[in-house]
Amino acid sequence: MDLHALIARASAVRILMEGNVERQVLDTIAELIADEQFELLSHLMLTGSEVSVRRMTDALIKAGVFEPLVAGACMRREVKRTVATGGGGELGAGRIFRDFEAPDEGEAAIPDHILEEAEAISKSAAQSRRIAARQEARLDRDPVRQHIIERLAELLNTSEPAMEAMIAIARTSVWEDTARAAAMKLGNNKMVMGRISRASRFEDMMAVGEASASEAVRQIIARTLAEAMPEASDPSYRAALRYVSEHHPSESHRRAAERALGG
Numbered sequence: 001m002d003l004h005a006l007i008a009r010a011s012a013v014r015i016l017m018e019g020n021v022e023r024q025v026l027d028t029i030a031e032l033i034a035d036e037q038f039e040l041l042s043h044l045m046l047t048g049s050e051v052s053v054r055r056m057t058d059a060l061i062k063a064g065v066f067e068p069l070v071a072g073a074c075m076r077r078e079v080k081r082t083v084a085t086g087g088g089g090e091l092g093a094g095r096i097f098r099d100f101e102a103p104d105e106g107e108a109a110i111p112d113h114i115l116e117e118a119e120a121i122s123k124s125a126a127q128s129r130r131i132a133a134r135q136e137a138r139l140d141r142d143p144v145r146q147h148i149i150e151r152l153a154e155l156l157n158t159s160e161p162a163m164e165a166m167i168a169i170a171r172t173s174v175w176e177d178t179a180r181a182a183a184m185k186l187g188n189n190k191m192v193m194g195r196i197s198r199a200s201r202f203e204d205m206m207a208v209g210e211a212s213a214s215e216a217v218r219q220i221i222a223r224t225l226a227e228a229m230p231e232a233s234d235p236s237y238r239a240a241l242r243y244v245s246e247h248h249p250s251e252s253h254r255r256a257a258e259r260a261l262g263g
Contacts, residue, residue, distance in 0.1 A: 001039055009040065016056070019049030029059045038068055045072030045144075053144045061151050066165035069148050073182070074173040078142035145178045153185040156192050163192055167204055170211045179211045187217030197228045202236040206243050215247070222247035226257075 006013070012028045019025055029052075032041055041060065045053055045068050053072060060068055149169070155162035163186075170182035186192050186208050196205055202225065209221040222244050229244075230237045238261065245257035 001043070005037070006040065009037065013040075013044065016044050016048045016052040019052035019055075022055075025052050025055055026059075029056050033059060033063050033065065038065060042068040042071040045069065046076050050144055054147055057144070057148055057151055061155070061162075064159070064161065066152070066161050069152065070165050070168045070172075073145050073148045073169045073178055074175075076142055076145055078140045140175055141177070142175075145173075145175060146181065149178065149181045149185060152182075156185065156189050160195075163195070167196075167208065171204070171207050176213075180213050183208045183210075183212035184214060184217060187212050187214070187220055193220065193224050197224050200228075200230060200234075202230050202234070202240050206236075206239060209243070209247070218243075218247040219249045222253075223249070226253050 009032070012032060015021075015024050015028045029041075041056060045056060048056065053076070057069060057072070060066070149166075152162050152166050152169075156166065166182050166186055170179050170186060173179040173182065193205070205221050205224065209218040212218070225240045226244050226248055230240055234240075241257045241261050245254050245261060248254050248257065
């Protein structure tokens with residue numbers, strides 16, 4: 001990114017990061033689109049407030065600019081409000097047995113096995129918190145990503161760039177729910193599947209099927225592949241045969257594909 005351009009638009013960045021005043025947000029987005037600051041908009045799609053990013057999405061779609069939307073759908077994290085907690089309130093945050101609990105001279109000390117057990121409990125609690133944090137990250141549910149998918153889906157039949165953006169999201173989003181939502185929109189759209197098939201984009205078709213995690217979508221794609229099988233010299237030929245052999249709803253088609261594979 002051009003640092004001088006970023007500095008020149010520092011106020012725009014602050015407005016879109018906060019997203020408090022609607023008129024300011026809309027004017028700022030319009031200005032950035034008019035100046036073709038699409039790289040900056042891509043960054044702001046990842047970090048801006050939910051309100052700002054929803055408005056950016058709508059404005060970019062209206063302008064027919066889809067690349068920043070792909071960045072948002074593929075990499076944006078859910079913006080969560082965090083509650084600060086005191087360090088001493090967590091198990092293991094400090095010493096379990098404090099200095100003032102130390103025995104006086106001549107008194108028996110706390111047995112070693114109790115100290116070891118307490119320390120093991122503390123470590124186990126810390127590990128549980130780390131596991132819970134990882135699980136929470138996998139369940140990221142940013143509503144902006146779903147908004148992007150829904151808006152692009154409205155254009156799939158009329159805009160090839162919107163279709164390309166949706167394919168990119170289905171194939172590359174780091175969020176399973178977002179990739180699946182994009183793939184489901186593509187796989188269940190007959191016009192889109194026909195367009196991709198006629199363009200011999202077999203790898204895209206199979207990748208969409210896998211991203212969907214839906215056997216119904218996989219069957220749709222397997223049927224499409226069987227009707228428009230790539231040439232034997234095509235690098236995706238064997239992968240397409242394997243896909244048909246695994247997912248085609250017709251047993252005869254599955255067996256034919258297996259025979260072609262030499263099975």
